[in-house]
Amino acid sequence: MCHGGFSTLFYKEVLRFWKVASQTVAAPVLTALLYLLIFSHVLEGHVKVHGVIYTAFLIPGLVMMSVLQNAFANSSSSLIQSKVTGNIVFVLLPPISYLEFFLAYVLASVVRGLVVGAGVLLATFWFAPLTFAEPVWILVFALLGGAILGSLGVIAGIWADKFDQLAAFQNFLIMPLTFLSGVFYSVNSLPPFWQQVSHWNPVFYMIDGFRHGFFGVSDASPWLSLAVVGTCLALLTTFSLNLLKRGYKLRA
Amino acid sequence: MMSAAIRIKQVSKCFGSTQALDRVDLEVQQGEFFGLLGPNGAGKTTLISALAGLVRPDAGSLCVMGHDVQGDYRAARRHLGVVPQELVFDPFFTVRESLKIQSGYFGIGDNDDWIDEILENLGLTSKANANMRMLSGGMKRRVLVAQALVHRPPVIVLDEPTAGVDVELRQTLWAFIRRLNEAGHTIVLTTHYLEEAENLCTRIAMLKAGRVVALDTTANLLRRFSVHALRLRTAGAMPLELARDGAENGGWWSFPFDGFDQVEPLLARLRAAGCRIDDLEIGKPDLEEVFVRVMQGPPQGQVN
Ligand SMILES: Nc1ncnc2c1ncn2[C@@H]1O[C@H](COP(=O)(O)OP(=O)(O)O)[C@@H](O)[C@H]1O
């Protein structure tokens, strides 16, 4: 088995969501599948994006959205639950550094994101001819996107004192950012103003870069997306580590 | 030189306008069974949290077995086991899983033998594979104790471990903690049951409003703040010349004395005054009385 603070905390965080996989994995896969059925039914045949039929275009968007939302949900809900119930002391008492703490929560979030993402891909790729043009980008953006939302989850979970504060964070920040990022459409089809707005949304680059891995075409260059996403991760990591180092809301 | 199990120097901590700890100095030697007493809000939990790194003091320093809890936190935490006051648990796991995970946090991979021993000693063996949610309050408390012991810490701190706990668990728990103390572990406990503290602890600190207001061996505290007393009930009124030396409370008269040679003369005086005694007992010094006196005492300065 594992020893060491980091590997045990990582293992425990993975075990925690795996034990309730019907809620943490199966439910989000089903949700994504429902989106696919509804949207593709309504729009199939009417729209082609980047020369790809709509359903095929939609699938990577849904996969990435699931990766991101579940990565966020994992770290944020685990931390808020531990804080509210008080069992966070079990991780605060042992000799675990703030860096180990951060990495364990973020990596477990990435694992949850990837597991759900893989589930969504498996459940949906029957519905449309999907290609894997440049698979390295698929992996890179899934990992980086998961890590970014995992870090955001750490920040939200530490900041929130109550479940409704976390829900507000989710409803007023995470949801708008993911929905207004081109999951369901190409931002190039938007009016110029909203195109501009979308280009300020980091989630747009995560999804666009991820999609590039499938079709080899995208709204923005994958290298630009990589730069934006990499910068975001660096900033959020620095910010989270600073919170943890100061013991913000965890060590009074 | 052997380092102290716990060394607390000039530790202060404010929460807003509440001064939870006010320049606390305290040293607990290795192998001691130490009691930390004080009314609710005195700062006991804050002091323990500061020791565990859960609270960062505004000033002062704390060491566990010579390791600073901030600067050398890894070593300090490896040497410290804390049983928190709140009854917390992780509902996702069984008892054994909780203990294995807790061992892993301390870098211990294969800990099954020690875990089995702890479970056995705390009467938890039959619950090892039960989910934490299914356990009664008392059983959860036992697991909390077990979790504090997985890494065999030389210093064990228990924050009100017997609050709201049945007699059986109290006895099991203290028997086990005593054995650990005999095996060399340093024990620090807080409790509201003063009888418990009197029986278990060899030295006691009393906290009031964040300050140490008494710190001595249990025996010395009892000697200094509490006395023997002859307590009796008489048929008629107490004659004036005797009433001066005693105090009445609920029909019982109490006459304090320092040595047992004073008992006979006292009884002789009662007889001479024509008192008929209905009931009589000898009151022993107890920690309760010490506690009440110390807490009523003037708040200024630290007593040593
Ligand atoms: N996290 C906190 N925030 C604000 N006040 C606190 C906090 N922890 C303790 N206090 C205050 O500090 C004082 C000491 O509390 P505590 O250490 O829990 O006392 P005890 O354990 O002796 O009952 C109390 O007045 C309490 O209200």
Ligand SMILES: [Mg+2]
């Ligand atoms: Mg307390």
